[in-house]
Amino acid sequence: MSNLVRVSKENDVAVITIDNPPVNALSPGVPEGIWAAIDEMNDDPAVKAAVVIGSGRTFVAGADIKEFGKVTSGGPRRSLLPLLLHIEDSAKPVVMAIHGQAFGGGLELAMAGHYRVASPTAQVGQPEVKLGIIPGAGGTQRLPRLVGVAKAVEMCAEGKPVPAREAAALGLIDRLIEGDLLPGAVAFAREVTGKPVPKTRARAEKLGTPAENATIITAARDGARKKQRNLKAPLAAIDAIEAATKLPFEQGCQAEAKLFTDCLFSDQSKALIHVFFGEREVAKIPDVPKETPLIPVNRVAVVGSGTMGGGIAMVFVNAGIPVLLKDVDEPTLDAGMGKIRKNYASSVQRGRFTQAFVDERLQLITPVLSYDAFADVDMVVEAVFEGMALKKDVFADLDRICRSDAILASNTSTLNIDEIAAATSRPEAVIGTHFFSPANVMRLLEIVRGKKSSNEVIATCMQLSKKLGKIGVLVGNCRGFVGNRMFGPYRREAQFLVEEGAGVEAVDQALVDFGNAMGPLATGDLAGLDVGWRIRKEYRHLEKPGIRQPFAEDRLCEIGRYGQKTVRGWYLYDENRRASADLELPALLRKWSAEAGIPRRQISAEEIVDRCIYALVNEGARILEEGYALRAVDIDIIYLNGYGFPAYRGGPMWHADTVGLKKVYQRICEFHQQHGELWAPAPLLKRLAEAGKTFAEFDKEQVAAA
Ligand code: 3HC
Numbered sequence: 080m081s082n083l084v085r086v087s088k089e090n091d092v093a094v095i096t097i098d099n100p101p102v103n104a105l106s107p108g109v110p111e112g113i114w115a116a117i118d119e120m121n122d123d124p125a126v127k128a129a130v131v132i133g134s135g136r137t138f139v140a141g142a143d144i145k146e147f148g149k150v151t152s153g154g155p156r157r158s159l160l161p162l163l164l165h166i167e168d169s170a171k172p173v174v175m176a177i178h179g180q181a182f183g184g185g186l187e188l189a190m191a192g193h194y195r196v197a198s199p200t201a202q203v204g205q206p207e208v209k210l211g212i213i214p215g216a217g218g219t220q221r222l223p224r225l226v227g228v229a230k231a232v233e234m235c236a237e238g239k240p241v242p243a244r245e246a247a248a249l250g251l252i253d254r255l256i257e258g259d260l261l262p263g264a265v266a267f268a269r270e271v272t273g274k275p276v277p278k279t280r281a282r283a284e285k286l287g288t289p290a291e292n293a294t295i296i297t298a299a300r301d302g303a304r305k306k307q308r309n310l311k312a313p314l315a316a317i318d319a320i321e322a323a324t325k326l327p328f329e330q331g332c333q334a335e336a337k338l339f340t341d342c343l344f345s346d347q348s349k350a351l352i353h354v355f356f357g358e359r360e361v362a363k364i365p366d367v368p369k370e371t372p373l374i375p376v377n378r379v380a381v382v383g384s385g386t387m388g389g390g391i392a393m394v395f396v397n398a399g400i401p402v403l404l405k406d407v408d409e410p411t412l413d414a415g416m417g418k419i420r421k422n423y424a425s426s427v428q429r430g431r432f433t434q435a436f437v438d439e440r441l442q443l444i445t446p447v448l449s450y451d452a453f454a455d456v457d458m459v460v461e462a463v464f465e466g467m468a469l470k471k472d473v474f475a476d477l478d479r480i481c482r483s484d485a486i487l488a489s490n491t492s493t494l495n496i497d498e499i500a501a502a503t504s505r506p507e508a509v510i511g512t513h514f515f516s517p518a519n520v521m522r523l524l525e526i527v528r529g530k531k532s533s534n535e536v537i538a539t540c541m542q543l544s545k546k547l548g549k550i551g552v553l554v555g556n557c558r559g560f561v562g563n564r565m566f567g568p569y570r571r572e573a574q575f576l577v578e579e580g581a582g583v584e585a586v587d588q589a590l591v592d593f594g595n596a597m598g599p600l601a602t603g604d605l606a607g608l609d610v611g612w613r614i615r616k617e618y619r620h621l622e623k624p625g626i627r628q629p630f631a632e633d634r635l636c637e638i639g640r641y642g643q644k645t646v647r648g649w650y651l652y653d654e655n656r657r658a659s660a661d662l663e664l665p666a667l668l669r670k671w672s673a674e675a676g677i678p679r680r681q682i683s684a685e686e687i688v689d690r691c692i693y694a695l696v697n698e699g700a701r702i703l704e705e706g707y708a709l710r711a712v713d714i715d716i717i718y719l720n721g722y723g724f725p726a727y728r729g730g731p732m733w734h735a736d737t738v739g740l741k742k743v744y745q746r747i748c749e750f751h752q753q754h755g756e757l758w759a760p761a762p763l764l765k766r767l768a769e770a771g772k773t774f775a776e777f778d779k780e781q782v783a784a785a
């Protein structure tokens with residue numbers, strides 16, 4: 080018996096415990112252990128039934144995702160199907176006892192048992208689509224037999240977890256066990272001892288009629304094409320469930336296996352698996368040990384109740400942390416609170432929150448006009464206007480008033496954190512927490528490390544990001560930090576393309592077709608073109624002479640077209656902020672290009688994508704080499720969670736690896752020749768391309784060296 084699976088006896092019931100921390104993934108050794116345990120139970124005349132349970136925090140989180148990379152690089156694929164048949168064919172009843180999660184292969188294992196019992200807090204699900212694959216161990220065949228075709232399609236194509244209570248109502252869980260799970264499961268096993276064992280695969284009563292299923296499947300395909308644009312796995316999951324409705328179980332499993340393998344070997348799946356591990360990797364900071372003591376954050380203050388301050392206050396109270404919200408005068412503070420209320424009201428309307436939840440959250444926000452109560456808070460997030468002098472004043476005030484162990488964070492998007500920290504007597508307590516707009520919605524939190532930010536402050540902010548439902552990525556203190564620094568060259572190229580003859584819609588459409596949530600020009604309209612315009616005017620004296628600068632957005636701003644806020648920008652907007660093309664703009668663009676002496680030409684969608692995306696990659700490579708991002712994967716996670724980059728491409732750096740760095744480098748060299756210095760290839764990119772390496776390999780080398 081492998082030590083990953085233990086068997087003990089509760090009199091006449093065998094207890095099979097899976098013990099593969101941290102999440103009992105079905106790694107090599109676990110399936111073999113379960114197989115042997117089932118045999119041992121069947122061979123023991125004194126044992127009448129078995130309970131399978133997970134040790135630690137969960138039942139089984141699924142197949143071991145790390146093994147997939149081995150399979151796609153030529154290793155053998157170890158199917159779980161024979162084990163699941165072996166369990167289902169056991170003459171004695173097998174009861175699956177679920178706590179924590181039964182996800183993916185974990186739920187497939189559970190469905191091969193004859194019965195399932197669960198703690199009320201457990202969750203079940205087939206989240207494989209989030210990894211770009213589908214259930215590969217009969218999940219698409221057994222699930223519709225237990226919950227019906229419509230629910231199975233939803234679970235497998237969308238991948239959302241289902242709480243135990245709902246699963247019980249669906250018939251997926253046979254009994255909820257309120258107290259201790261194991262004794263409850265053993266008692267249940269005794270109740271079913273001696274009865275004929277029900278096999279999931281032999282059930283057909285929920286499989287529906289061909290007419291019903293045709294409607295469900297067609298609607299699901301339409302929905303998946305719309306809601307999960309460009310993704311292959313949801314459609315494959317629907318195909319596999321359709322097979323369950325049309326074919327006998329064994330043939331259905333064969334169809335599933337083929338679809339699973341196709342998905343597993345796809346670039347989408349490799350990218351999404353990179354994202355899964357990446358989201359966990361970014362939490363690891365090589366020089367901030369795991370054991371770093373954390374500063375308890377139970378009470379927070381936010382300075383500034385504007386767009387960002389209001390959203391940030393909502394983020395904290397949504398996580399149950401009370402907030403003091405400060406602004407300069409009553410009307411401004413009232414307006415800030417008004418926006419928060421309006422925001423919450425629309426969440427209630429959309430069914431995201433209940434009124435009771437919102438009432439509780441609002442109770443947790445205390446609007447204030449002075450710093451008086453700041454002496455009690457554990458952390459302050461400053462979100463006043465973007466201006467160094469103002470921020471320094473605010474931080475000097477905070478330094479005077481706040482407790483010596485309080486964290487002082489700034490939400491600045493462009494300013495130097497070290498300079499802000501220097502306005503205090505405790506630069507080690509100062510850090511950037513760069514939320515993205517709308518702060519209560521966007522998942523990304525760039526945590527900006529100042530030269531002197533202490534490990535405790537960094538570790539606390541990283542940990543806090545999780546509690547706030549954000550994904551925290553630690554970045555260095557350079558202009559624009561990581562995300563916005565890369566976004567500059569990306570949007571610069573979008574403007575250049577338009578100035579050279581590409582249509583506004585053509586530029587945006589090419590990037591939307593690539594998979595981005597929005598095109599770069601429409602994004603500019605949304606954020607306000609005047610924001611960048613003002614910054615450019617302020618920093619014009621720093622621009623190197625002779626280097627081409629985009630002018631199109633400056634011209635738009637000069638004629639009062641700031642984007643959505645002025646109902647005109649790159650597009651025209653109606654009262655519902657719906658965009659339409661401006662038929663007058665092409666003539667203006669032609670005029671501006673002629674004035675600047677830029678010849679106009681036909682530009683392909685391929686060139687649009689290459690120029691915008693490789694501008695991201697080239698800047699990303701510089702950031703990486705300069706150490707402002709810890710790993711290439713950190714940049715990927717920033718782009719997926721803050722900038723609408725498609726997860727199935729894994730992020731800009733992973734995408735470049737997938738295309739091949741040699742090819743990317745060559746294309747950047749072409750652009751360098753055609754467009755000059757702005758396209759000088761990043762030295763790191765050149766080195767990796769010439770060595771035939773990838774950014775992912777660079778990351779591994781960095782980790783090994785740390
Ligand atoms: N395989 C390998 N490692 C896994 C894993 C899995 N299925 N699930 C989680 N882990 C690892 C994580 O990478 C992490 O490792 P680290 O500590 O080295 O970074 C560790 O386990 C803990 O995971 P989390 O940090 O995510 O822990 P949480 O407590 O926040 O979440 C969880 C637990 C909800 C189970 C979450 O980990 C999760 O959703 N896991 C993935 C579930 C999944 O996608 N299952 C399907 C797998 S594919 C499959 O089963 C195919 C089958 O159909 C054949």
Ligand code: NAI
Pocket residue numbers: 382383384385386387388405406407411415461462463464465466469473490491492493513514515516
């Ligand atoms: P905003 O103009 O909407 O709000 C700023 C608020 O700060 C105003 O309500 C103002 O009255 C208040 N304020 C000014 N001085 C104050 C003081 N001494 N004490 C208390 N309140 C004071 O600005 P916004 O957009 O919320 O930006 C705030 C910060 O967040 C800036 O540093 C900005 O760069 C950054 N940021 C903005 C993003 C955005 O999309 N708007 C995104 C990410 C960061």
